[in-house]
Amino acid sequence: MKQENPSTKFNASFERCINDPFFLDQFYEVFLSSSEEVSLLFKDTDMGTQKAMLMTSLVYMSRANNDEPDLLSTIAEKHNKNNLNIKPYFYSLWLDSLLTTAKAIDPVFDTKTEKLWRETLQPGIDFMVSKYDLV
Ligand code: HEM
16 A cells, blocks of 8 residues: 655645635634633734734744755744743644644544644744743
8 A cells, every 4th residue: 555755745745734714713822812811912913914924934833944044043933931922821822723733624533643733843843932032
């Protein structure tokens, strides 16, 4: 039987999600309700703009393990201690919220797919966190 390439399997799931018009709405619904602190951080945010920016940066995130993590540099700086001050523990809520949403949207999402999402996005998260308290 043909063995599917892991990155092909991730990309297929990622595309099913980002092509679904409800994916980002659902993600922010799950993420904002995951913690009061998170919902407060976004209380004055224009979520239309935010969704558009997340769409682009998710693509950067999905490439952070094989392309240049440089794509994420500006975003990481914006989130660091001196700017938005996004504390490192928020990133696990972010990733869990994204996976809960992907599981709800992608009809063929299984434990293997979940593992691939985590493995693919973790380097981008590690990069963001590594820039948290660099001055
Ligand atoms: C790796 C994960 C993340 C990515 C890729 C990401 C991406 C982005 C991007 C592209 C922006 C817009 C930056 C700009 O205005 O130039 C943004 C803004 C923001 N992000 Fe993140 N983010 C991530 C995680 C988080 C987490 C965990 C939090 C914590 C709650 C967070 C809170 C915010 C806030 C509060 C803003 C500003 C919203 C505003 O303009 O009102 N982000 N993020």
